[in-house]
Amino acid sequence: MLFYFIALLVTLVDQGTKMAVRMYMEVGDMMRLGDSGMQLQHYENSGMAGSMFQGNARLFGVVAILFIAGILYYRRKGEIRGFWMQAGAGFMVGGALGNAIDRFVYAKVTDFLVFPSGRGILNLADVAINIGVVLLVIGMLIRAYRSHRAKRLRSALPKIERS
Secondary structure, eight states: OHHHHHHHHHHHHHHHHHHHHHHHOOTTOEEEOTTSSOEEEEEEESSSGGGOSTTOHHHHHHHHHHHHHHHHHHHHHTOSOSHHHHHHHHHHHHHHHHHHHHHHHHSSEEEEEEOTTOOOEEOHHHHHHHHHHHHHHHHHHHHHHHHHHHHHHHHHHHHHHHO
16 A cells, blocks of 8 residues: 555645646746755756657656556566565656656646756656655665575574584
């Protein structure tokens, strides 16, 4: 349930924020958020990250759907399990679905988050995908650590039984 809850929540929040940006800001409008250095700027991207491959939104929408299908396949197969990996997969699927909806409905993705680092302009779906990757990596590290620890215990067990 965690996976589906996070995926649905991310998709709904992402689509809601994009709808608000489209309703209340013209493309190119900019708004500062306090003293944080963060800004909102309405930008429409018909390509992919970094505005590369403009005009291919629907193609990248298909890629997003294939990505989601892959995550669902590996979940069903049992490869994605445990809190961290389920949560990470949920964030990634919610983000991919949020951007895929934009790509199919509008033929472009609405971006609006400009961080002080100046490394491009994002939306909440993009942020969710990044959070998902971090959570998935944490889950994989935990799984690798537990597997390593279990192997060490199994290899030490015969020595203990012999004594």
